Amino acid sequence: MIAQVHGYCLAGGTELATACDVVYVADDAQIGYPPVRLMSPPDMQYHPWLVGMRRAMELMLTGDAMSGREAADWGYATRSFPLAELEAKTLDFAERAAKVPIELQQLNKRSVHRAMEIMxxxxxxxxxxxxxxxAFTTEASKAYMAGFRRDGGSVKAQLDQRDTTFGDYRTKKE
Incomplete structure (x- = not known):
């Protein structure tokens, strides 16, 4: 499975991309898991495996985003490209990978997965x-989640509450 990421790749989007075998991203993509700020860590704990302990700590303790270029440099993404080249580069890779017989590709993938499992x-x-x-049993998380019901289900209000303190994502002042 190949992910092609541009724009914002946040929360569950990062988990979807993580589940892919190859992740190509635009240099200026914004990739992060902001729910750590008021709700919970991800249910798919990929950060330490892909970006290392120190960068995982930085991302998990703030919910800040990494750019596409950083994601590739840090190991979250396979490669990063200017947005104008992203689709062509992704398709080029897909065409190359498709040349390998499927039964061999299955074993190639399994060898990488087994190595990760051993670790x-x-x-x-x-x-x-x-x-x-x-995390969902903590007072902070319960209060945040109650806001979705209390405020008439306003997702925008809840996301604004989460990100205003940090001044990023939807609340970033340009």
């Missing part, structure tokens, strides 16, 4: 879902 990635992802479930 503990599967156990870490499972543990992450338990931590996310615990």
């Amino acid at each position: 503990g990635a599967r156990a870490a992802i499972r543990a992450g879902t338990e931590i996310q479930a615990l």
